[in-house]
Amino acid sequence: MSSFPPADQTSNTSFYSQSDTVNVSDILGNVDFGSAQIRELAGLGTGKLGEIEFVQVDDVPMTAGPIASRGVLDDLCYGTGTTYLAGLSFGGLWGLVEGTRGPNSNFKLRINTVLNSVTRRGPSIGNSCGILAMGYNGINGVITTIRGRHDAVNNIAAGALVGAIFKSTAGIRAMSVASVVCASAAAAWTYTFRHLQ
Structure with missing residues (x-):
């Protein structure tokens, strides 16, 4: 039935002995990766009491206050994201209220109206x-770079400019x-x- 000859078990064991077998524990058993070795490999050295007190990500100083900032790009990303999420949440709640006030008595039609709203x-x-937030933070960053300081004048001027640009196609009054x-x-x-602060 089988065209292969039966395997000779004794010939396989003659090549390998039990002492030649290597396990993972044999390889890693003598390796010691303590905190001193890891610190040395990472090039951190040993500070006071052998602990890292502070790791600075980059050389840009952070502003003090309730919302720490590293500069114009940090403000742009943070401001745009949080303002978008706040507007999305507010608009979603507004749509929910608007959808539930509809005259539909059928449950499926009411759910559809709420979802559409x-x-x-x-x-x-x-x-x-x-x-608006992206424009405000971008204009504020440009004004800050030109003037060389960050103050309330920059913020108010950036707000006025972004509002005028946002409604520039609707006419002078809307602007x-x-x-x-x-x-x-x-x-x-x-x-x-x-x-x-």
């Missing part, structure tokens, strides 16, 4: 808030209103931020 309001308001609203919001944020 949430998905229409949430992303729309979130995107608008994210664009003026958006500019005043965004400058007021920037002034309120600056005032609150200064008093939280």
Whole structure:
């Protein structure tokens, strides 16, 4: 039935003896990776009491206050992300309230109305808030770089400019209103931020 001859068990064991077998514990048994060896391999040295007290990520100093910042790009990313999420949440709640107030008595139609309202309001308001925050932080960074200091004047000017640019296609009146609203919001944020420090 089988064309292969039976394996000779004695010939296989003659090549290897029990003493030639190597286990993982044999390899790693004599290796000692204590904290001193790991610290030495990483090039950290031994500080006071052999502990690392502080590792600085980069050379850019962080600003003090409730929201630590490393600079313009950090503010741009953090501000855009948090403002987008806040706008998305607010728009979603607005859509939820708007959808539940509809005249539909059928449960499936009411659920469909709520979902449509949430998905229409949430992303729309979130995107608008994210664009405003990105423009505000970008303009604020440019003004800060040009003036060489970061103060309330930069924040209010950036708010006014981003509001005017955001509504620039809607006419002079809408531009003026958006500019005043965004400058007021920037002034309120600056005032609150200064008093939280």
